[in-house]
Amino acid sequence: MSAVAEMAHGPATRAAAEALLTVENVSLTFGGVGALSDISFDIRKGEIRAIIGPNGAGKTSMLNCINGFYHPRSGRIIFKGKPRQRMRPYEAASQGIARTFQNVALFKGMSTLDNILTGRTLKMKRNFFWQLLRHGPAMREEIEHRIYCEEIIDFLEIEHIRKTPVGKLPYGLQKRVELGRALAMQPDLLLLDEPMAGMNLEEKEDMCRFILDVNRHFGTTIALIEHDMGVVMDISDRVVVLEYGHKIADGTPDEVKADRRVIDAYLGVSH
Amino acid sequence: MFYREAGQFKTTYASDMAVFPILQDRIGLACILLIGFVGIPLLSGTFFLQTVMIPFLVFSLAAIGLNILTGYTGLLSLGSGAFMGVGAYACYKLTTIYPDVNIVIWILASGFFAAGIGVVFGLPSLRIKGFYLIVATLAAQFFLQWSFVRIPWLYNYNASGAIEVPQRLLAGIPLTGANATPVTRYLVLLAIVTFLTWIASNLVHGRIGRSWMAVRDMDIAAELMGIRLLPAKLLAFAVSSFYCGVAGACMMFLWYGGGEANDAFNINQSFIILFMVIIGGLGSLIGSFLGAAFISVLPTALKFGLPALGIAIPGTVAEHATYILLGALIIFFLIVEPHGLARLWQIGKQKLRMWPFPY
Amino acid sequence: MDLLYSIFADPFVQMAGAPDLLVQTVWEGFVGGILYALIALGFVLIFKASGVFNFAQGIMVVFAALTLVGLYEKGVPAFLALALTIGVMFVIAAAVERVVLRPLVNQPDIILFMATFGLTYLLIGLGEAIFGGNPKVMIAEQLYLPKGAFDINMLGGVVTLQKIDIAAAVIALAMIACLSIFFQYTRIGRALRAVADSHKAALSVGISLNQIWVIVWFLAGVVALITGIMWGARSDVSFALQTVALKALPVLVLGGFTSIPGAVVGGLIIGIGEKIGEFYWGPLVGGATESWLAYCIALVFLMFRPQGLFGERIIERI
Numbered sequence: 001m002s003a004v005a006e007m008a009h010g011p012a013t014r015a016a017a018e019a020l021l022t023v024e025n026v027s028l029t030f031g032g033v034g035a036l037s038d039i040s041f042d043i044r045k046g047e048i049r050a051i052i053g054p055n056g057a058g059k060t061s062m063l064n065c066i067n068g069f070y071h072p073r074s075g076r077i078i079f080k081g082k083p084r085q086r087m088r089p090y091e092a093a094s095q096g097i098a099r100t101f102q103n104v105a106l107f108k109g110m111s112t113l114d115n116i117l118t119g120r121t122l123k124m125k126r127n128f129f130w131q132l133l134r135h136g137p138a139m140r141e142e143i144e145h146r147i148y149c150e151e152i153i154d155f156l157e158i159e160h161i162r163k164t165p166v167g168k169l170p171y172g173l174q175k176r177v178e179l180g181r182a183l184a185m186q187p188d189l190l191l192l193d194e195p196m197a198g199m200n201l202e203e204k205e206d207m208c209r210f211i212l213d214v215n216r217h218f219g220t221t222i223a224l225i226e227h228d229m230g231v232v233m234d235i236s237d238r239v240v241v242l243e244y245g246h247k248i249a250d251g252t253p254d255e256v257k258a259d260r261r262v263i264d265a266y267l268g269v270s271h
Numbered sequence: 272m273f274y275r276e277a278g279q280f281k282t283t284y285a286s287d288m289a290v291f292p293i294l295q296d297r298i299g300l301a302c303i304l305l306i307g308f309v310g311i312p313l314l315s316g317t318f319f320l321q322t323v324m325i326p327f328l329v330f331s332l333a334a335i336g337l338n339i340l341t342g343y344t345g346l347l348s349l350g351s352g353a354f355m356g357v358g359a360y361a362c363y364k365l366t367t368i369y370p371d372v373n374i375v376i377w378i379l380a381s382g383f384f385a386a387g388i389g390v391v392f393g394l395p396s397l398r399i400k401g402f403y404l405i406v407a408t409l410a411a412q413f414f415l416q417w418s419f420v421r422i423p424w425l426y427n428y429n430a431s432g433a434i435e436v437p438q439r440l441l442a443g444i445p446l447t448g449a450n451a452t453p454v455t456r457y458l459v460l461l462a463i464v465t466f467l468t469w470i471a472s473n474l475v476h477g478r479i480g481r482s483w484m485a486v487r488d489m490d491i492a493a494e495l496m497g498i499r500l501l502p503a504k505l506l507a508f509a510v511s512s513f514y515c516g517v518a519g520a521c522m523m524f525l526w527y528g529g530g531e532a533n534d535a536f537n538i539n540q541s542f543i544i545l546f547m548v549i550i551g552g553l554g555s556l557i558g559s560f561l562g563a564a565f566i567s568v569l570p571t572a573l574k575f576g577l578p579a580l581g582i583a584i585p586g587t588v589a590e591h592a593t594y595i596l597l598g599a600l601i602i603f604f605l606i607v608e609p610h611g612l613a614r615l616w617q618i619g620k621q622k623l624r625m626w627p628f629p630y
Numbered sequence: 631m632d633l634l635y636s637i638f639a640d641p642f643v644q645m646a647g648a649p650d651l652l653v654q655t656v657w658e659g660f661v662g663g664i665l666y667a668l669i670a671l672g673f674v675l676i677f678k679a680s681g682v683f684n685f686a687q688g689i690m691v692v693f694a695a696l697t698l699v700g701l702y703e704k705g706v707p708a709f710l711a712l713a714l715t716i717g718v719m720f721v722i723a724a725a726v727e728r729v730v731l732r733p734l735v736n737q738p739d740i741i742l743f744m745a746t747f748g749l750t751y752l753l754i755g756l757g758e759a760i761f762g763g764n765p766k767v768m769i770a771e772q773l774y775l776p777k778g779a780f781d782i783n784m785l786g787g788v789v790t791l792q793k794i795d796i797a798a799a800v801i802a803l804a805m806i807a808c809l810s811i812f813f814q815y816t817r818i819g820r821a822l823r824a825v826a827d828s829h830k831a832a833l834s835v836g837i838s839l840n841q842i843w844v845i846v847w848f849l850a851g852v853v854a855l856i857t858g859i860m861w862g863a864r865s866d867v868s869f870a871l872q873t874v875a876l877k878a879l880p881v882l883v884l885g886g887f888t889s890i891p892g893a894v895v896g897g898l899i900i901g902i903g904e905k906i907g908e909f910y911w912g913p914l915v916g917g918a919t920e921s922w923l924a925y926c927i928a929l930v931f932l933m934f935r936p937q938g939l940f941g942e943r944i945i946e947r948i
Contacts (some may be wrong), residue, residue, distance in 0.1 A: 067495070069491070088494070089491070089494040089495050090494050090495075090497050090498065090499055092495075093494075093495055093496060093497035094497055098495070099495060101492070105489050105491065105492040105495075106488075106489075106492070107484060107485050107488035107489060107492065107493075108488055108489075109484055109487065109488050109554065110481065110484055110485075110488070114481055114484075117481060118481050118482070118485050118493070118496050118498070119496055121478060121481070121482060121496050121497050121498055122496070122497035124478045126478070128479070128506070131473065131474055131477045131478060131479050132470050132473055132474060133473060134472075134473035134474075134476065134477055135473075138473075138477055138478075139285065139288075142288060142477060142478070143283075143284045143285055143288070146284045146288065147284065150284075181496075185496065185497070347740075395929060395932065395933060398932070398933055398936050399932050399933070399936050400936065402683065402739075402743075403883055403932055403936065405879065406879055406880055406883050406925055406928050406929055406932060407925075407929050407932070409876065409879065409925050410922060410925035410926050410928075410929050413921045413922035413925055414922040414925075414926065416921070416922075417918065417919070417921055417922055420918075421915070421916045421918070538873065538876070542747070545747075546747070549744050549747075588759065590758075591755045591756075591758050591759040592755065592759075593755070594751050594752070594754050594755025594758070595751075595752055595755035595756055595759070596755075597748075597751050597752075597755075598747075598748045598749060598750065598751030598752030598753070598754075598755060599748070599752055600748070601744065601745070601747060601748030601751065602729070602730055602745050602748040602749065602752070605734065605737075605741050605744055605745045605748065606730075606733040606734060606745075609737060609741050
């Protein structure tokens with residue numbers, strides 16, 4: 001049960017891969033306020049898709065829809081070939097969607113290791129009665145999953161804080177632990193909401209490296225909201241740009257960077 | 272210099288994940304069990320057992336129950352007194368209907384009845400969050416308290432309205448009723464509490480305990496991990512009420528020997544158990560014991576300790592003083608250490624590790 | 631069949647059959663509801679302004695009433711005793727702010743809530759130690775509160791309205807109106823609302839938390855005193871009142887924790903609902919349902935509106 005899968009996806013292969021998630025004409029309103037209007041795009045298997053746009057564009061709302069926290073008023077979302085309208089978050093989890101949050105949503109009362117272990121909950125099958133006993137099958141299962149989590153901890157270079165309560169960790173490390181917890185779920189689709197917010201240059205480079213490694217080694221498809229244009233242009237395969245709930249551009253980083261509307265709405269020109 | 276982990280290497284994950292990974296802790300636990308099972312019965316008198324140890328054990332069990340619900344899962348509950356009552360009455364009915372079955376079995380079985388009722392009153396917890404849940408548990412508390420009085424079948428139509436505990440034997444020795452000696456009752460109670468604490472520890476250190484803590488810390492994120500909220504919360508209610516129910520049965524059968532619902536299982540009892548959990552430390556098994564010890568010892572200490580120091584005070588004043596002191600101590604602990612005695616204990620151990628160096 | 635009839639039809643038949651009894655019951659419920667609202671009002675004041683759920687409000691009611699009666703029994707004239715009691719409530723407010731609230735200023739709400747538990751026990755112990763545990767009679771006459779009753783002939787029978795009840799309702803509504811105006815239109819009221827929202831933000835704009843808290847706990851103390859006087863005038867002053875004060879919780883759940891009109895509406899719903907429930911449906915289950923009916927009513931409401939009737943929708947941003 002090794003955590004490192006053999007996957008070698010080059011850009012050419014990625015372009016031809018089928019869509020893992022398709023968003024079709026999705027609209028979302030809160031009361032009378034339109035958060036998303038008629039958004040359509042797709043995320044191909046194995047790619048890194050960036051979602052960018054000014055604040056209030058609806059990026060987090062979009063992720064929340066994919067996750068099952070919000071239910072679109074119209075339109076549909078097709079995941080792994082099956083359309084789903086009203087999905088609860090735990091269903092999204094069991095289907096293979098994991099996520100990190102803008103404001104770190106870790107379990108502050110638990111240690112790093114325990115947080116990452118909670119990511120394995122869906123994989124833990126030993127029922128209540130074995131848990132009562134703990135010694136025996138439940139313990140063996142715990143150790144099995146501990147081994148997997150330790151590989152993730154090694155990968156993210158957080159061995160030194162594995163027993164620290166996460167509430168005590170600095171922000172950058174907390175974000176890394178959150179990534180680890182999402183990875184523990186072995187997701188097919190990983191949604192990252194501003195994973196590099198509040199980090200300095202070194203931390204950002206580390207995070208980029210982790211994201212790229214996750215994509216290449218684990219084969220995980222990644223959708224990523226990010227404000228740092230350098231990061232977006234460097235690591236993403238394709239970009240979708242939102243503004244006030246509308247999609248204004250969709251394509252490779254170079255295409256999007258040159259798009260007139262995107263420059264007006266978001267990027268600006270260097271003087 | 273005694274409490275060092277140096278030289279204790281863990282070579283397997285199993286040993287790293289043990290509940291007491293440090294050798295000194297394991298020795299300490301063995302000593303405590305030895306003192307509990309052998310030392311105390313041999314060395315202390317019936318008074319100590321009856322007024323200090325037995326209440327302490329009963330309340331520890333109830334405190335563990337409430338800690339599971341409020342400390343680990345974050346569901347605030349003021350219904351623990353009533354759930355204790357459910358256990359007591361269930362045990363009473365079971366043993367009067369089937370007197371030949373061993374009473375210890377009935378004591379443990381009564382927990383299941385309490386668990387069932389706990390689940391029913393826990394159903395609102397999916398819709399109702401945080402503080403509002405107190406209303407649901409108060410409804411449980413007052414409704415159940417009312418039913419204890421209004422359903423005469425529960426106390427076998429006894430004219431006094433109270434349970435009278437019949438004599439039951441364990442291996443030929445009287446365990447309940449007037450002939451049972453404190454030593455017998457104490458030892459059986461200690462065995463029950465040790466066993467159930469072990470089970471609670473297993474639950475809390477594994478997948479289920481983590482799910483509960485996840486629900487407590489951030490239930491939205493917990494759902495995202497695939498943790499289903501309603502089953503997790505209902506399980507917490509069930510297990511918590513089980514422990515409270517068994518504690519109630521023990522209270523009635525192994526401690527009081529009989530009693531009336533409004534005295535033993537009222538809202539005051541719920542508050543007292545909540546205080547034990549707060550003072551002891553939310554989310555900590557050892558905290559449950561510390562809190563129970565603190566609050567069950569305090570009144571006795573005041574009543575008998577002060578005269579022993581030469582300060583004679585009448586009984587009622589001692590009662591008032593208990594209230595005042597209790598209130599003041601709760602405030603004091605919340606200011607100084609919101610995480611309770613358990614955290615102080617941990618800090619103490621930390622300092623002990625360093626000793627004789629200051630840091 | 632009989633059972634269904636007795637639950638769903640018979641009580642209404644009874645109501646229609648003796649409308650004067652219905653009015654009487656509703657009136658009793660109304661007065662009870664106003665008094666619950668008063669207790670709830672104390673909670674709302676403190677919660678609105680400091681974000682603390684003051685569990686000790688109930689015991690403050692008892693303590694205030696006991697102080698008043700105790701002083702009078704020691705020979706202090708009624709209105710002077712009243713003034714002194716107000717002073718005592720101020721001292722308590724200041725003490726609570728200094729000893730309990732200030733050290734706990736940035737702790738999570740649950741910690742502050744539990745601190746008020748501790749305060750409750752402290753005041754119970756203190757109250758019992760100073761005043762003794764026996765019920766006392768409120769000095770209603772000496773405070774010029776009316777006695778006696780009105781009898782109104784209506785709907786084929788007689789409805790009796792106690793004058794003290796009418797006085798209680800009037801005083802309570804007047805107090806609620808004053809407090810609403812205070813919160814809405816004065817500078818201090820605005821500061822109170824700011825503090826309720828966020829301690830840190832209020833500090834950063836220069837609002838003195840300490841002053842605000844003393845003011846608000848003092849106001850709650852005055853409300854507690856008036857509540858105690860009214861309750862005491864209708865029945866005795868005893869520590870049992872403290873458990874009755876727990877009933878303010880369902881009121882708050884219904885009315886929202888920060889809404890003054892909500893406290894009134896919630897109080898009335900609980901008060902009237904409780905009385906009608908007990909009178910018409912109570913005999914079916916053996917009576918004495920008043921101990922738990924209020925909580926069940928609140929529970930049912932909560933299932934449909936988890937934030938209460940007037941409460942703000944809890945929005946969690948993720």
